[in-house]
Amino acid sequence: xxxxxxxxxxxxxxxxxxxxxxxxxxxxxxxxxxxxxxxxxxxxxxxxxxxxxxxxxxxxxxxxxxxxxxxxxxxxxxxxxxxxxxxxxxxxxxxxxxxxxxxxxxxxxxxxxxxxxxxxxxxxxxxxxxxxxxxxxxxxxxxxxxxxxxxxxxxxxxxxxxxxxxxxxxxxxxxx
Ligand code: ITT
Numbered sequence: 001x002x003x004x005x006x007x008x009x010x011x012x013x014x015x016x017x018x019x020x021x022x023x024x025x026x027x028x029x030x031x032x033x034x035x036x037x038x039x040x041x042x043x044x045x046x047x048x049x050x051x052x053x054x055x056x057x058x059x060x061x062x063x064x065x066x067x068x069x070x071x072x073x074x075x076x077x078x079x080x081x082x083x084x085x086x087x088x089x090x091x092x093x094x095x096x097x098x099x100x101x102x103x104x105x106x107x108x109x110x111x112x113x114x115x116x117x118x119x120x121x122x123x124x125x126x127x128x129x130x131x132x133x134x135x136x137x138x139x140x141x142x143x144x145x146x147x148x149x150x151x152x153x154x155x156x157x158x159x160x161x162x163x164x165x166x167x168x169x170x171x172x173x174x175x176x
Contacts, residue, residue: 001021001022001023001024002019002021002022002023002024002056002057002058003023003024003026003053003055003056003057003058004016004023004024004025004026004057004058004059004060005026005027005028005030005045005046005049005053005057005058005059006025006026006027006059006060007027007029008135009025009135010134010135010136011060011062011135011162012025013153014153014156014157014160014162014163014166015060015162015166017153017154017157018157018162018163018166018167018170019166019169019170019173020170020173020174021173026049026053026057028049028052028053030045030048030049030052030059031048032044032045032061033045035075036074036075037075038061038062038063038074038075038104038105038106039106039108039117039119041061041075041106042059042060042061042106042107042108042117043108043115043117045059045061045108046058046059046108046109046110046115047110047115049110050110050111056109056110056111056112057109057110058107058108058109058110058169059107059108060105060106060107060108060162060165061075061105061106061108062077062103062104062105062106062161062162063075063076063077063078063103063104064077064089064101064102064103064136064137064141065101065102065103065104066089066093066100066101066126067098067100067101067102068093068096068097068098068099068100069092069093069096073089074104077136077137081136081137086129086136086137086139086140087129087140089126089137089140090126090127090128090129090140093126094126094128099125099126099127100123100124100125100126101123101124101125101126101141102121102122102123102124102161103121103122103124103137103141103160103161104119104120104121104161105119105120105121105160105161105162105164105165106118106119106165107119107120107162107165107166107168107169109169116169116172118165118166118168118169118172119164119165119168120160120161120162120163120164120165120166120167120168121161121164122143122159122160122161122164123143124141124142124143124148125141125142125143126140126141126142127140127141127142127147128140129147129149130142130147130149130150131146131147131148131149131150131151132149133148133149133150133151133152133153133156134148134149134151134156138156143159144159148160
């Protein structure tokens with residue numbers, strides 16, 4: 001059994017469909033440090049949660065990086081989603097010529113031996129919202145003609161940043 005520290009039910013659903021071990025979602029609200037690096041945020045979060053819980057844990061820190069805005073909102077994606085909303089992020093991007101973006105996710109696993117990180121990236125395009133599935137920015141992120149919100153969890157995991165990071169994590173767990 002593995003503990004996934006997150007308050008995001010969408011992430012927990014994706015991870016439990018993916019990893020080859022049973023998962024338990026832990027809602028410990030670890031303080032997210034201010035940093036322009038997803039890795040640093042994920043590592044600090046995993047370290048903090050491990051010290052608090054005292055058992056091996058992993059966290060996942062993700063963000064949407066828009067090319068025309070030099071990667072913004074990136075590590076600030078959660079704040080921007082809350083304050084602007086995804087429709088306005090799409091409208092701002094529509095005013096630019098370049099609509100390309102990527103999602104990145106860092107999974108950080110902490111145990112008594114230290115911390116391991118796994119990264120996943122997926123490229124796509126910002127489009128007007130379509131689809132009812134997924135969460136967060138999924139309705140405005142199109143990958144190969146479909147938005148992530150138009151895919152079911154399995155389809156999204158097969159190509160997504162989180163799916164790729166979890167796959168690397170799963171391989172590493174299996175090797176040990
Ligand atoms: P935890 O930190 O508790 O895990 P969170 O929702 O705060 O949950 P992040 O900081 O990693 O997680 O998320 C940053 C933002 O990116 C947030 O607005 C999410 O909705 C969004 N996001 C992350 N992964 C996403 C995905 O797969 N699809 C769409 N949006 C995503």
